[in-house]
Amino acid sequence: MWIQKEIRLEPRPRGFHLITEELLGELPELRNLRVGMMNVFIMHTSASLTINENADPAVRQDLESWFNRAVPEGEPWCRHRDEGPDDLPAHIKSSILGNSLDIPIAGGRPGLGTWQGIYLCEHRNHGGSRSIMVTVQGE
Amino acid sequence: MWIQKEIRLEPRPRGFHLITEELLGELPELRNLRVGMMNVFIMHTSASLTINENADPAVRQDLESWFNRAVPEGEPWCRHRDEGPDDLPAHIKSSILGNSLDIPIAGGRPGLGTWQGIYLCEHRNHGGSRSIMVTVQGE
């Protein structure tokens, strides 16, 4: 059994955002799966997805702080400048974090650990709405 | 055909550890699969999984050295401090490396290259036992 749907996420400001509820709210079919896999794929190159702590919002702020220091804007070696100083760093961050997640389905729900949440990592200052393709297979 | 099992890994000290043998020892069923995919998913946010060189232990030490320099402890911008100085860096490292691996199955075994091994990346000083969910599909 395959499920595939494109989901448009609401625009969010630059930073790391917990989207577990918004995403799973679009996937009531997961309840019917005893076992399976879910792929969550973001169809952009300046935003990314990751799994991290779902409790303290400071973790999300600290991720943003670290990535801004590790991949600074306005570096002299940067050649891709047409779309603003936040654009090339956004591409680099998205490759470091990755653009897709593979999450097991077990007993009708994602097999996430107690502290795991799904993050949208918005690397642009004004990224707008983001498209995600979710593909689930299971039985 | 689906196989899904939760595996508890032995506690390991902070660092990068080769777990190929320990993991595959729990999955004798792979021998029966002509073709398939295996997802290995760590259910934590302060440890991660990666694939890297399975021979020289210096590679694993050097990965630990690089990550400790790239994501230092005790930075003034760090807000998430409650669980000790190694905690927030552990969350950042786990998002850089990622919490799951997808490995093809070919001819009854993982289609790893000659030099590829599966690593547990333990980012906490005292992370304890770690839970891994393995989901395999194939025929």
Place this chain on the structure above:
Amino acid sequence: MWIQKEIRLEPRPRGFHLITEELLGELPELRNLRVGMMNVFIMHTSASLTINENADPAVRQDLESWFNRAVPEGEPWCRHRDEGPDDLPAHIKSSILGNSLDIPIAGGRPGLGTWQGIYLCEHRNHGGSRSIMVTVQGE
């Protein structure tokens, strides 16, 4: 329905290279799949795969510039030195970027966004030909 094949990529110089066309040219079978998933797995530990912008070549040059600064050669803490100064940094870069991609298949083709392309990230000065295992499942 499963498809699995090993593809040898032409040798490329150190850097980030767009391989979408070369890879998909080997996979005409994708046209027959209404829905599915494709895993692309590089069988090496000193080269990696990522998805990023398929238009401006400056993005690929800037990725190389950033990674060379973030993971410099010849550091005093580096212990794995036998295979030359580019070898250990290549291992670190490959774990940061990852060695496999999971891409949804929708309507007979990869569900990539408009600006997404598949990159081979060659981290060695003389990496030679690289082997990729592609595993597709769908219906």
